[in-house]
Amino acid sequence: MTRPELHETLTAMIAALDPPATAPGLRITEAHLDAPLELTLAQGEDGLTAYAAPPSTRFVTGFQNPVHRMQLNTGETRVAFGQGGESS
Amino acid sequence: MTASAAAPIEDFLEAITAQLDKTQDSLRLKAVNRPLTFALKDFTIDLSVFVEMDPDGIVRLRPSGPNEAGASTIHIGFTTITRTMIEENTISMELAQSPGLEEAELAPEESLRLQRLGVRNTAQLDRLRAQLGDEGVARFSGVDPGRLRQALQVNRGGVDFVDIGAGRRARANPEGEPPATVPIRPGQQRLRLRGANLNGGGQQPARLSFNGQHLPIRASSFSHIDIDLPDERAPGANRLDVELADGRIQSFDLVEANAANPTPREDDRWSSRAPEEPEA
CATH class of the missing domain: 2.60.40 (Immunoglobulin-like)
Structure with missing residues (x-):
């Protein structure tokens, strides 16, 4: 299976912070994620590209890429767009 | 997709920052329909890499592969900064317009030596020369003073x-x-x-x-x-x-x-x- 690009993995992680529709009273204002990541660099269509995904297994094997550690800080921010949808 | 290859440090960092930019762009698009969105504040990663130097003296990084021992760990942190901070810490747009060292007909090795002193174009070379003089720049860079004077002719404008x-x-x-x-x-x-x-x-x-x-x-x-x-x-x-x-x-x-x-x-x-x- 092709590993996704780093931005796809990070966007999915941050998007997962949205509270579920079944909990309308829950709001997450900031988050700190400390997570393992398998990262490789390879020549893609746009030059050197970083591909990353959470490790496929928790076990250390001799044939899978080593796992790196990442920390990500994200916070809620209001964007000055005129049209709005539902508020978060 | 080919296996990880060694890349110069700037290309290595550019590959990661490009991905962070795409992440920010995706989060911003989400804000079209939602007034509140998440913004990426900080991103740090501890990477297991092998550090290599090629014959041209350029340092390259290669993420370690399966079952490779002896890798170094490099800690890289990215954070968001304002335009003011960018302008304070990067080359001015004015200096960026002056001829590069290649246009000044300096040899690649001479250009590399000057780059180690923070000089990437003739305007920066002129500024350094104003501080140190021809002999001072030559002593620190190892480039012949005559070659430096010749390169500065390109910047006369x-x-x-x-x-x-x-x-x-x-x-x-x-x-x-x-x-x-x-x-x-x-x-x-x-x-x-x-x-x-x-x-x-x-x-x-x-x-x-x-x-x-x-x-x-x-x-x-x-x-x-x-x-x-x-x-x-x-x-x-x-x-x-x-x-x-x-x-x-x-x-x-x-x-x-x-x-x-x-x-x-x-x-x-x-x-x-x-x-x-x-x-x-």
């Missing part, structure tokens, strides 16, 4: 054209020749001088004078100077002097077309000779 308006321009004369004649409309207020390194890399702008009197600059950049001509002008030719950062002076004779001095002939408009000079 100067005025190449005077924009008169309506798409017309008058060419400046080469050094050592009489001042170029620039025909202007009666009462013309504004002129634009075009060339290179007209602001001394942002450090020392050119000084202008009109008939010996200081003339303020309305706006300037690396490649242009805008001026407002004074209302009081002498009949005939008015001398405009441009003193560049390196002390050279370029002069122009501004001539108004009027009843006493009809519009110069078409070929004289672009002539490099003053009207009173004899034909060659």
Whole structure:
């Protein structure tokens, strides 16, 4: 299976912070994620590209890429767009 | 997708920052329909890499592969910064416009030595030379002083054209020749001088004078100077002097077309000779 690009993995992680529709009273204002990541660099269509995904297994094997550690800080921010949808 | 390859540090970091930019863009698009979104504040990663140096002296990083022992750990942190912080910590746009070291005909090894001193173009080399002198730069970089002086000739710059308006321009004369004649409309207020390194890399702008009197600059950049001509002008030719950062002076004779001095002939408009000079 092709590993996704780093931005796809990070966007999915941050998007997962949205509270579920079944909990309308829950709001997450900031988050700190400390997570393992398998990262490789390879020549893609746009030059050197970083591909990353959470490790496929928790076990250390001799044939899978080593796992790196990442920390990500994200916070809620209001964007000055005129049209709005539902508020978060 | 090929296996991880060793890449120069700047390419390595650019690959990761490009991904972070795409992440920010995706989060922003989400805000089209939601007034609140998450923003990426900080991102740090501890990478297991092998550090290599190629024969050209360029440091390269390669993420470690399966079952590879002895890798180093590099801790990289990314954070969001404001435009002000970017401008304070990066090369100015003015300096970025000056010729690069390759255009100055320096050998790759000489360019690499100067890059280790933070010099990437001739404007930065000129600025460093102003602090250390030719011998000082040569001693720290290991580049021959003669080669440095030769490279700096590329950065001399100067005025190449005077924009008169309506798409017309008058060419400046080469050094050592009489001042170029620039025909202007009666009462013309504004002129634009075009060339290179007209602001001394942002450090020392050119000084202008009109008939010996200081003339303020309305706006300037690396490649242009805008001026407002004074209302009081002498009949005939008015001398405009441009003193560049390196002390050279370029002069122009501004001539108004009027009843006493009809519009110069078409070929004289672009002539490099003053009207009173004899034909060659």
